[in-house]
Amino acid sequence: MYPNGIVTYVSILTEQLKxxxxxxxxxxxxxxxxxxxxxxxxxxxxxxxxSRKPVNRAIYGxxxxxxxxxxxxxxxxxALVSTLRRAIGARKIEIVEMEETYGWARWLxxxxxxxxxxxxHGPWFQxxxxxxxxxxxxxxxxxxxxxxxxxxxxxxxxxxxxxxxKTRAFYGLELGDAEVIPNPTEPATEHWRLDRADPRRVLFIxxxxxxxxxxxxxxxxxRVLQEVPEARLxxxxxxxxxxxxxxxxxxxxYVRDRLPDALESKRVEWLGPQPFSALASLRRQAFVSVIxxxxxxxxxxxxxxxxxxxxxxxxxxxGIPEIVRDDVNGLLHRASDPVDLASKIIRLMKAPKMAAALxxxxxxxxxxxxxxEVITARTVDFYRRVIERAQARQKSDKDQPSxxxxxxS
Numbered sequence: 001m002y003p004n005g006i007v008t009y010v011s012i013l014t015e016q017l018k019x020x021x022x023x024x025x026x027x028x029x030x031x032x033x034x035x036x037x038x039x040x041x042x043x044x045x046x047x048x049x050x051s052r053k054p055v056n057r058a059i060y061g062x063x064x065x066x067x068x069x070x071x072x073x074x075x076x077x078x079a080l081v082s083t084l085r086r087a088i089g090a091r092k093i094e095i096v097e098m099e100e101t102y103g104w105a106r107w108l109x110x111x112x113x114x115x116x117x118x119x120x121h122g123p124w125f126q127x128x129x130x131x132x133x134x135x136x137x138x139x140x141x142x143x144x145x146x147x148x149x150x151x152x153x154x155x156x157x158x159x160x161x162x163x164x165x166k167t168r169a170f171y172g173l174e175l176g177d178a179e180v181i182p183n184p185t186e187p188a189t190e191h192w193r194l195d196r197a198d199p200r201r202v203l204f205i206x207x208x209x210x211x212x213x214x215x216x217x218x219x220x221x222x223r224v225l226q227e228v229p230e231a232r233l234x235x236x237x238x239x240x241x242x243x244x245x246x247x248x249x250x251x252x253x254y255v256r257d258r259l260p261d262a263l264e265s266k267r268v269e270w271l272g273p274q275p276f277s278a279l280a281s282l283r284r285q286a287f288v289s290v291i292x293x294x295x296x297x298x299x300x301x302x303x304x305x306x307x308x309x310x311x312x313x314x315x316x317x318x319g320i321p322e323i324v325r326d327d328v329n330g331l332l333h334r335a336s337d338p339v340d341l342a343s344k345i346i347r348l349m350k351a352p353k354m355a356a357a358l359x360x361x362x363x364x365x366x367x368x369x370x371x372x373e374v375i376t377a378r379t380v381d382f383y384r385r386v387i388e389r390a391q392a393r394q395k396s397d398k399d400q401p402s403x404x405x406x407x408x409s
Contacts, residue, residue, distance in 0.1 A: 005183070005300050006099055006121050008276075009159075012184045013379065016372040020380070025091045027083055041087055046079040080104065081111045088114060095383050097157075103145030106152055115154035115390040117383070120163050122297050123150075125170050130295040131211045132243055147171050155386040157379075159183045159298030160319025177389075179382050182323075183298050184375035191309040191363060192284045194356040202233045202345060203286035205279060205301050206293070208251040209240040213292035213315065215254055216338050218268070220292070222258050223342035225267065228349055235270045236282060283310050288348045288355065292333065292341055296320055303370045306330070309363035311355035313344040329362035 014024040024039060031042040051060055063071035087093060096114055098105040099121040109116045125143045133139055150156060150167065156178040158164035168175055202221060208214035214235070221233045239251045249257070255268050262268040274282070283289055289305045291314040296302075298319040305312045306329065314324045317335040324330040331348065334340040348355040368374070 008300050009121075009183045012186060012372050013376060016184070016376040017380070020376060022380070023091060025087050025093055027080065027087065039091070041083050043076075043079050043083060046083050047075055050078055050082075051075060076104075077107050081107055084108055084112065088112060094387050100146045100150055102142060103147075103149035106145070106149040109149070109152055109154070113390075113394060115386050117155040117157060117386060118150050118153040120150070120156065120158040120167055120297065123163065123167055123170075126163065126166055126295060126297075127211070131209070147173075150175070154390055155179075155382070157181050157382065160322050162319045162322065163297045177386075181378050181382065182370055182375060183300060183303065184372040185300065185303040185307050185366065185370050187367070187371055188280070188307045188309070188363065190280075190284065192311070192359055194352055196284065197287045198232075198285055199287050199349065199352065200228070200230050200232050201286040201288075202231060203236070203282060203289045204233065204292075205236045205282070205289070206291070207237045207240045208235070208254075209242050210244075211294055212237070213294055213336075214251065215242045215244055215249070216292045216336065216341065217290055218255055218258055219338035220290075220341040220345065221268065223339065224345050224349075225259070227342075227346045231349070232266065233268045234282060234286060235268065236272075236274050236279070238273045239270075279304070280308060283308050287311065287352075288313060288345055290341070290345065291315060291320065293317065293320075294336060298323075303366055306362035306366040307370070309359040311348050311359045312362065313341065313348065315341075324362075325365075328358070329365050330358055 010026065014026065017024050026040045028040055028042055030044040031040060050056055060071050060075060063074075084096065093114055095117060096108055096112075097117045097119055098108065100118050100123050101121075105116055105118045123146055124139070125146070128139055128142075129135070150171065151173055156164075156175050158167070158178065158180050159182050161180050164175070164178055164180055167173070202224065204214070204217045206212035206214060214237070217233070217235070221231070224231050235251065241248045241250060242254065243249075251270055252263065255262055255270070259268060263270070283305055289301075289310045289312045291299055291301050291305070291312065293299065293315055294317070296315070296318040302312065302314055302320060302323050306323070312324065312330040313333055314320050314330055315335045316326075316332040321332060324332055326332040331344045333344045
């Protein structure tokens, strides 16, 4: 139902797993209306089915009036666990992967013998502060629940070395069997070409919020215009509001404050959310793509741009420098620095042949490291080792004599 980085990752990986002969099952928080697939379980429908029963309707209705969060959490847990158990019976599932969010994976670990792998898409201890959330009781509770899920997982994977090492350090966990497996990206059917790109056009794809740096790209673009007055900016993504200088701005308010008349003159065009199918064309039309997040575990926007051979400027933060090699397949700018970001954009716009060479190398690097068949092979190899360890551990536990000296059945 809701497009985001995890959905993209799951979609690409499951498609490739199926092509390699594996059975995949998805437990989705919500499924788009009219979507039918027997391998996808709709948790929203399960929650509604549970809550519609007369007894449950009365219990949860009263509970929500007293404490809404625990009531909703309990309902979600019932739906998640019951759906997983049903899926295991029907689909013969051997391993489960789930992101660390809210520590929900621990519910599954406690409910089944099937090994559960926690994937570190964006632990709250790192992402929460980057989004501007206060470190209050609710923050600490979520972080603790995620710690317990990560610590008790049968396995842990991370898309970047950066977030794996930050998780180890923050929680003081060894995570000896954890492995870095990047996210995959779809192969490009048509690459960026210098002779077809608009030499004036800068592209930003991301939310207008604090994390994605929507304010930063506008501040930087104001400086770009001083050097390249004919430059134009496409801003693609939803307006979530961005807090800065004690105020939460909408994107239109922020642009008008920093660049009066830019929206009217179309020097800045806010295109709003666009379907994924439209993004590749926008990237090929733009001269340079910008990724200027405050923090990123492993941004799909980077590898999607690299796959197309686009010249990019990206923030030197989080997992990005594991993908972008400065002056080799793109340019890195100092994180949260609009002056440095502007200088790197201008540098590419004034050196088109260099920009094209960087983009070409990015496409080569992306094919070698992030194409679906490469990532899926690494994932399957890791899964097999996790399943074998779990089976050996279960056999060892079964063979252990009980306190009475008998063998447990």
